[in-house]
Amino acid sequence: MAQDGTGIHPHEGETLDDRINAAKVGDRRALARLLSSIENGEVRFSDSLKESSDWSILALTGPPGVGKSCLLDRLLHEWVDHGLRIAVLAVDPSSPRSGGALLGDRVRMSVVDDEAKKNSVYVRSVATRKTSGSVPLVVRDMACCLLEIGWDKVVIETVGAGQSEVRCAAVADRIVLVEGPARGDGVQAEKAGLLELA
Incomplete structure (x- = not known):
């Protein structure tokens, strides 16, 4: 489960859910942005x-x-x-x-x-x-x-x-x-x- 720790989204109008859904259907740019958010500490994925x-x-x-x-x-x-x-x-x-x-x-x-x-x-x-x-x-x-x-x-x-x-x-x-x-x-x-x- 993803948790947004800062509310910061580099792409205007793009929510965290938007980014996750785009990554799920194969958008590699959205996936790259999502992983960057995690790497930079902006988003946490709880380890379920x-x-x-x-x-x-x-x-x-x-x-x-x-x-x-x-x-x-x-x-x-x-x-x-x-x-x-x-x-x-x-x-x-x-x-x-x-x-x-x-x-x-x-x-x-x-x-x-x-x-x-x-x-x-x-x-x-x-x-x-x-x-x-x-x-x-x-x-x-x-x-x-x-x-x-x-x-x-x-x-x-x-x-x-x-x-x-x-x-x-x-x-x-x-x-x-x-x-x-x-x-x-x-x-x-x-x-x-x-x-x-x-």
Whole structure:
């Protein structure tokens, strides 16, 4: 359920319900405005989604450069081939100096350039801004919004995460930890932290 915290609507005459209804019928500009409102704290989506076993909100995490975006691209192709509509919230780190972010994960997602599949995939980049950690907590609200308006699953691709980074457990129903070869021994695999949650 959406709650308007400020009454601020960037488009004159457009109510929150108008924006939600437009997003439900496929208006991606309305969806972008809706998600921006959530990201900026103007709108809250109450989390009425109970923990489920169907991986409705999935976090894809792992060290920088391990291949999260490439793996996600292959998963998106498979899911779309099975008739699913998937939304991706791709989290990119903000610069500690400029505050800006590259927001470039979608470059590796060939599925968005596939004419037969791109309408079944929605990719939204999210900057960490001043958040300490691999994922800002506001993405949970954004994911709940996407599910409520009709997307089948939401994948949150985090920034490169370390062993102790468990924040993604607060925003996702399930966690997939992507690891590369030759990254530690058996003792490393037994250590507590993110591996316990994946």
